[in-house]
Amino acid sequence: xxxxxxxxxxxxxxxxxxxxxxxxxxxxxxxxxxxxxxxxxxxxxxxxxxxxxxxxxxxxxxxxxxxxxxxxxxxxxxxxxxxxxxxxxxxxxxxxxxxxxxxxxxxxxxxxxxxxx
Amino acid sequence: xxxxxxxxxxxxxxxxxxxxxxxxxxxxxxxxxxxxxxxxxxxxxxxxxxxxxxxxxxxxxxxxxxxxxxxxxxxxxxxxxxxxxxxxxxxxxxxxxxxxxxxxxxxxxxxxxxxx
Numbered sequence: 001x002x003x004x005x006x007x008x009x010x011x012x013x014x015x016x017x018x019x020x021x022x023x024x025x026x027x028x029x030x031x032x033x034x035x036x037x038x039x040x041x042x043x044x045x046x047x048x049x050x051x052x053x054x055x056x057x058x059x060x061x062x063x064x065x066x067x068x069x070x071x072x073x074x075x076x077x078x079x080x081x082x083x084x085x086x087x088x089x090x091x092x093x094x095x096x097x098x099x100x101x102x103x104x105x106x107x108x109x110x111x112x113x114x115x116x117x
Numbered sequence: 118x119x120x121x122x123x124x125x126x127x128x129x130x131x132x133x134x135x136x137x138x139x140x141x142x143x144x145x146x147x148x149x150x151x152x153x154x155x156x157x158x159x160x161x162x163x164x165x166x167x168x169x170x171x172x173x174x175x176x177x178x179x180x181x182x183x184x185x186x187x188x189x190x191x192x193x194x195x196x197x198x199x200x201x202x203x204x205x206x207x208x209x210x211x212x213x214x215x216x217x218x219x220x221x222x223x224x225x226x227x228x229x230x231x232x233x
Contacts, residue, residue: 031218033220042208042223045221105219106164107164110160111162
């Protein structure tokens with residue numbers, strides 16, 4: 001599992017409330033990602049990080065912000081949750097580097113089921 | 118823009134039959150990587166394979182095999198002698214590598230059901 005922990009695993013919240021999801025890794029990997037999974041859409045990239053305080057937008061970043069103040073933690077925040085953000089959220093890390101000669105793989109956390117009522 | 122198409126939404130086969138999951142991709146990059154992931158009913162995403170665009174050799178791993186054809190932009194996945202434990206959603210994905218930064222574009226997935 002490459003040492004990835006997502007919290008919480010499940011959350012129910014109300015429209016308009018702020019929500020923060022946490023992704024924690026134990027192996028000091030540089031690249032971290034947040035994806036959301038929805039029926040009929042597969043997984044779509046929300047935001048990613050390439051280092052402490054270095055983040056960038058993905059395909060579906062509207063309504064989301066991220067922060068990475070430490071290598072091991074990557075936080076996803078919904079400033080004001082909407083029903084369209086009901087989804088399963090996956091954190092992922094990129095393992096391996098070209099310079100090391102190892103194959104890059106994307107390992108995923110166990111996911112967070114978020115329901116916005 | 119990159120795109121991955123998995124036209125088969127759902128497939129059902131009887132146990133021990135062979136089954137092929139199709140994946141067609143679009144990219145303008147000459148260097149790219151293709152992936153397959155398995156998502157069993159428990160929900161986690163399990164890495165199966167990563168193949169780079171310069172390696173068109175087919176790969177076999179036990180009952181799993183992958184056929185990569187650049188001429189048709191396809192990266193198909195075959196399970197031989199299927200088993201109930203193969204029941205899952207399978208995702209094909211494409212990335213443009215950038216020094217370890219793997220931003221994947223996923224297909225919509227194929228739900229495979231193996232009937233005992």
